[in-house]
Amino acid sequence: MSATNSNTNSLILLGARVLLAAMFLLAGFPKLIDPSGTAGMIAGAGLPAATALAYIAGIFEVVSGLAILLGFQTKIAAFALALFCLFTAFVFHNGPIVVPDFPEGANNLLTMFNGLIFWKNIAVAGGFLGLAAVGAGAYSIDGRRG
Template sequence: MSSTNNAIILVARVFLSAMFILSGFGKLADPAGTAGMIAQAGMPAATALAYLAGLFELVSGLAVLIGFQTRLAGWALAAFCVFTGVVFHGHAINVPGFPDAANGFLSTMNQIMFMKNLTLAGAYAMLATFGPGAYSLDARRGSYKPAIA
């Protein structure tokens, strides 16, 4: 693989990791909003799950950033994106007492978040399949084998 392709993969890893590093840190610093969404979805132990989600996002985001266990992190994040997309963003929003236009706007935003999650799942599946590139900790450790010669 060319050095240009490896540089592009590195830049893609930076972009793909930033959201989860920042989101994970935010959940760990203040889990209340995430815990509320988890509780509203009917899941138990919402605060504990918010902390676990934050830890998962932070650790897996850092793994992608530095290219460590990248394939495992990629598959885990792809599954996480599909799960959270379906559970938290796979439905219309209807807040009682809100005007129809406001609920329509919220539903549109939720649909965009759902599509974002599916798009990210595809990107993470691709990263898991093709690997982190030469500019990664996996490559330095000798555990990266390019999927395509």
């Protein structure tokens, strides 16, 4: 591979890392400030210790998001985030949404949005699996460490 191709690929991987990390950093910090919305979703899915799990999810999203952004232990962080995306897709975004006393059309719209989030999570998991396969590229802590 030529140096130009290598530099181009590393820039593309840097861009991918920034875009993927942004979602988890922007989702993780609010969970640490006010976990109540996430705790409600967790409790609604029937999982125990909803508030504790919301904080754990927030910490995981921030720490793994930073690891992806900086390119530190990228393959491990990317694989963990792929699993996280698959888990959240199937546990929280798989199926209809029915809010009591909402009009049927509103519930249908919420169900449609939930389906979009399901497939977004599946697609993002695929992106993370690709990153887990190839690593962070040269413009990363992993790249500097060899």
